[in-house]
Amino acid sequence: MRCDTPSPLRSLVRPLSTAVLLSAVFLPLRAAAQVALPSQAPAVLSVFCESLRPGTAPDYDSHNVGWSRQLEQIKDAPPQIALRRMTGPQEVCYLSGQGSFAAGDTTEKIIMGDAAYTRALPNLERKNTAYVSGTRAMYGMYRGDLAAGNYPDLMKRRVYMWTEFRVRPGAEEAFDNGAKTYRALFARKQLPAEWRVYQVVAGAQGATYWVFESFPDLSGMDKGMADGMKATEGLTEAERSAFRTFNEALTFVRTDMWRVSSGLTVMNAAVRGDDPFWKRPSLAPRVAAKPKTP
Numbered sequence: 001m002r003c004d005t006p007s008p009l010r011s012l013v014r015p016l017s018t019a020v021l022l023s024a025v026f027l028p029l030r031a032a033a034q035v036a037l038p039s040q041a042p043a044v045l046s047v048f049c050e051s052l053r054p055g056t057a058p059d060y061d062s063h064n065v066g067w068s069r070q071l072e073q074i075k076d077a078p079p080q081i082a083l084r085r086m087t088g089p090q091e092v093c094y095l096s097g098q099g100s101f102a103a104g105d106t107t108e109k110i111i112m113g114d115a116a117y118t119r120a121l122p123n124l125e126r127k128n129t130a131y132v133s134g135t136r137a138m139y140g141m142y143r144g145d146l147a148a149g150n151y152p153d154l155m156k157r158r159v160y161m162w163t164e165f166r167v168r169p170g171a172e173e174a175f176d177n178g179a180k181t182y183r184a185l186f187a188r189k190q191l192p193a194e195w196r197v198y199q200v201v202a203g204a205q206g207a208t209y210w211v212f213e214s215f216p217d218l219s220g221m222d223k224g225m226a227d228g229m230k231a232t233e234g235l236t237e238a239e240r241s242a243f244r245t246f247n248e249a250l251t252f253v254r255t256d257m258w259r260v261s262s263g264l265t266v267m268n269a270a271v272r273g274d275d276p277f278w279k280r281p282s283l284a285p286r287v288a289a290k291p292k293t294p
Contacts, residue, residue: 042097060131082264140198149194171249178246
């Protein structure tokens with residue numbers, strides 16, 4: 001089990017034309033960021049992923065850094081963290097947290113009410129199609145009963161382990177029991193445990209769970225794996241039984257490593273602060289939109 005999520009759907013990020021169809025559901029993802037990253041696990045995690053065409057990563061970054069900066073000029077919308085896949089196919093995912101699905105309505109109004117952004121959006125969308133071969137949009141609900149440890153300071157995290165579990169229909173209880181058994185092993189052996197669990201409620205087939213763990217650097221993964229091996233030493237028969245049932249309930253498991261992209265992340269200057277990792281070069285102030293002539 002692994003986990004920790006940032007605040008972690010690029011809301012208006014992707015086509016406002018298609019966003020109209022997704023409406024308030026996906027709008028909160030690619031919002032702007034005058035708000036700090038969350039200090040506790042958000043109840044709803046929005047995830048928007050873009051698969052990159054081969055050889056387009058540099059151009060994608062150049063274009064989407066500009067898109068993120070455009071969003072950062074909008075006031076009072078939540079931040080989103082951008083993660084770039086280190087393993088598997090080239091992909092960038094944008095993660096944003098919110099307290100409820102209803103919060104999406106507020107974000108939609110904030111973004112749609114920004115004249116400069118809505119004017120720039122069609123061109124941003126059009127150019128991005130040259131770099132992106134496909135997209136995924138998903139929502140997860142926080143499962144605090146399966147998570148472990150305190151919520152981390154996401155400003156200090158640079159790499160993530162993200163594991164996806166898919167479960168057979170009707171076998172959710174077996175997954176839950178296995179996850180709780182695993183967490184109990186860490187507590188019994190007094191090993192540090194820090195992961196976040198989300199159950200996907202939209203955008204995935206069947207019962208799907210995400211487990212996130214984050215670290216300041218790659219050395220944290222070494223320790224996390226070592227602690228996992230210690231935790232599972234000397235299992236009781238009841239624990240072995242719980243894990244057998246857990247494994248039988250699974251139809252798919254995949255773990256990937258991800259790096260935080262500071263340039264693609266949406267987060268305003270006040271939140272970024274003076275940390276060299278987060279700080280952006282200065283940007284010229286925006287010119288107010290001129291009212292249309294009747």
